Amino acid sequence: QVRLAESGGGTVQAGDSLRLSCAASGRTFSSMARGWFRQAPGKEREFVAARGYITSSSDYADSVKGRFTISTDNAKNTVYLQMNSLKPEDTAIYFCAARGGMVTRNPSGYEYWGQGTQVTVSS
Numbered sequence: 001q002v003r004l005a006e007s008g009g010g011t012v013q014a015g016d017s018l019r020l021s022c023a024a025s026g027r028t029f030s031s032m033a034r035g036w037f038r039q040a041p042g043k044e045r046e047f048v049a050a051r052g053y054i055t056s057s058s059d060y061a062d063s064v065k066g067r068f069t070i071s072t073d074n075a076k077n078t079v080y081l082q083m084n085s086l087k088p089e090d091t092a093i094y095f096c097a098a099r100g101g102m103v104t105r106n107p108s109g110y111e112y113w114g115q116g117t118q119v120t121v122s123s
Contacts, residue, residue, distance in 0.1 A: 002027045002112040004096050009117030012086055016121070020081040022096030022114055030074040033103045035110060036081045038092035038119075045095070047105040049081060059103055064090075086121045093118050 008020040020036070035050035049070040051058045058070050069082040079096060094117050097110035104110075 002029070002032070002098055004098060004112055004114035006094065006096050006114040006117040009094060009119045011120040011122065014087055014121055014123050016086050017082070017084045018086065018119060020083065020094055020096075020117060020119075022079045022081075024077045024079075024098065028074075029077045029079065029098065030072070032098045032100055034070075034072065034079045035097045035099075035103070036070060036079075036094060037097060037107050038090075038094045039116075040092040043092075045107050047107065048094070050103040050105065051079065052103040054102075057103070059105065061105075083119070086119075088121050088123045091119060091121050 003025045004022055006022050031053055033052050036048040037045050038048050039045040047061050048064055049060045051070045067085045071080045096114045098112040099110045
């Protein structure tokens with residue numbers, strides 16, 4: 001069993017930066033694929049970024065590529081999402097997720113989820 005807890009959300013202006021953190025407990029995070037997803041009001045949950053554990057390769061949605069960076073600190077059992085040049089369309093609840101397999105963009109493929117943290121970007 002893995003428990004995930006996100007933090008770092010908030011309200012910022014367009015162009016600002018935020019760093020989200022997701023701390024895992026209950027199982028070593030480093031042997032799992034880790035992802036970030038987001039869900040805006042009235043929309044489906046969508047893939048943002050993910051990082052594997054075999055090759056440590058990262059994958060990003062086109063909408064955030066070049067602005068967001070996913071990273072991990074295995075010693076702290078934590079995954080981060082650095083978000084730069086934020087836009088109003090980035091406003092959503094951000095969730096971290098983990099799965100015991102390869103990276104996937106499909107949220108249904110993730111077994112473990114955090115409760116989410118709100119990110120609001122004003123114009």
